[in-house]
Amino acid sequence: MPLAPLPNPARVDPADRAGWPVVLVSMPFMDIDWPSIQLGLLGEILRGHGFPVRTLHANLDFAARIGADYYRQLAGRQARLIAEWLFSVEAFGPEAPDPDGRLLDDFATELADLGDDSRDWRARLLETRRVEVPAYLDRLAADPVWDGVKVAGFTSTFQQNAASFALARRLKRDRPELITVFGGANFDGEMGPEWVRAVESVDLAVVGEADTAFPRLLDRLVAGVPPTGEPGVACRLDGEVVTTPPAPPLRQLDDLPAPDYAEYFERAGRLGLLPRTGPGAVPIPFESSRGCWWGEKHHCTFCGLNGSTMMFRAKSPQRMADEFVTQARRYHSFRFHGVDNIVDMGYLKDLFPVLAAEGVTYQIFYEVKANLTRAQVRTLAQAGITQIQPGIESLSSRVLRLMRKGSRAAQNINLLRWAAYYGVEVGWNLLYGFPGETEQDYAQQAAVLPHLVHLQPPTGAGRVWIERFSPLFGQSPSRTPEATYRYVYPDTVDLGKAAYFFEYDLPGALPPDAYTALVKETAAWSDAWSAARRPTLTYWSSPGLVQIYDGRHPGAEGTYTFEGPLADLYAACSDRPITAAAVHDRLGGSLTPAQIREALDEFAGRGLMVLDESLALSLALPAGPPR
Amino acid sequence: MTMSDTTKRTTGRRSTVVLLGGLAAGAVLGAALGVTTGDAPRDASVQEQFRSAFTPGAAQTESLPINRIVVTEP
């Protein structure tokens, strides 16, 4: 496999690699409902080089031990490092900063909903920390899977560090000759070298993409060549950490193998963690691209994608079509989960129409850019893209400009409209807290929200997080690591280098009550959406006649009838946001500009349209089956 | 499907394109079929049409998918 374009200083006879068994492990709190793409992909890459590799979804064993629902609660709690804290004592022993559990008192209001109702939440968490975690680690470290293994590779993203350090500590204690290599998003940039410096159980780290760096590092180990100087590797040398910058990221993603998830299905099945309906309900992770074509030009201010990994690269449409077919057959699943940051717009022309034409019945999740047209949403829907995450983030064009999102509020709402129309589920949030925003920005958004209850609501509204590598991180004056890091990691860890989440301290912050109405209306929207009778706003149209049924608010239902140019005006603003001047042209001058302005205001006043600076957009969805 | 998609779906044979009320041409909607604009006089003020546009009442849910609205008086 042509994955090593750099000259390799370690001349290794491929047969020697057979004597270097590797185990790749994914620890809690990686999601348990689908396999790890990191393990699946790296495992296949190393096998391609001739290394004997086993993957180990050890997160599943922990979930089986403590209960899957409780595990999911902990894995989903990213705002505070409670999941990391559970493994902290086992990771750092006497150096762990909070052996007695002060965290549970200091953040009680945020944690009290955790647990499985069997007993007091504190008692449950303490039992997990003091009894279940050590028992789990003991059993895992004693597993025969480690016999004869030369290298343990840990992939760590979000709250996987402490559990990984804890297992590495036990493995190094029991098998001192074993080499531990860490990688993943938690080891990007200066974080990787700092973990190597501060955590004894970390022998080596791969910093950045591992597809090429990891097998090359293993070759050095096989050949007995020191790892110093290997691009993308951090190691200790005479008490110092030596880090060599990563090589340029991989360009030809078609060269990567399809990930192998067999071990996940075998283990999850054995542990009773597969859905009752069988493996067909497990989403298969896939990676059709890396980086972000938008962020290459305009890095959204809150986005923690690293500069070096921002470069956009995509697999060819043919390769992706083949990969879907291969993986569906292998794992008997029709569900796919794209880990891409943003969909390759070329697929809308070259891949999705093919999936639609072939009549495959996949259910695919993709992250997309929000300013998709109606025709593009239809193409996604026809290709089986049933869930999208479009990064809507705000319904204020001014705030969207502040975050450099590259979309307008009216475009965001239009996406929600056509997604609802074509039956595509949308995952999105409202973010606030951007330097330069005003109270008026939020008063205006809060006023629009009640008109949108016939569209999919956000999962919530919250203050933006400050993530390492984001432009906002650069604007943060103090860069104080998120408060709970200090309950997990010893003082010897320089969190300024190792942390990923930071406290919000941006200048010019609005008072919290500036967002109260927005948060309240967001909750009301969710309630309305989940009511027994889902809100609706539907229009029927014929040239010169529009009827709009407004069933958004119980008790205030009714029908609007518009005829002549007003009807045509409403229909003209339905496909996409449009300016008053364009409306004038479309109507052939049947209304004066002043009448158009007046009509748009009247429609907006009744919540039948939104006006977004120069743009107008009808809110109702066409009646009848999607076309 | 939009009207312009319809025109693209020809198979090499020149097809007759029917303009429904001028939709495809972007002309004044309604004019091509010579439809009148019903009871609303063309010179009625915009506000006036809005004032009389709303009929309160919940629709029968089952009537929604079909091409007619059934309005029940409150």
Ligand code: SF4
């Ligand atoms: S937030 Fe999304 S669109 Fe923006 S730079 Fe990051 S990945 Fe790209």
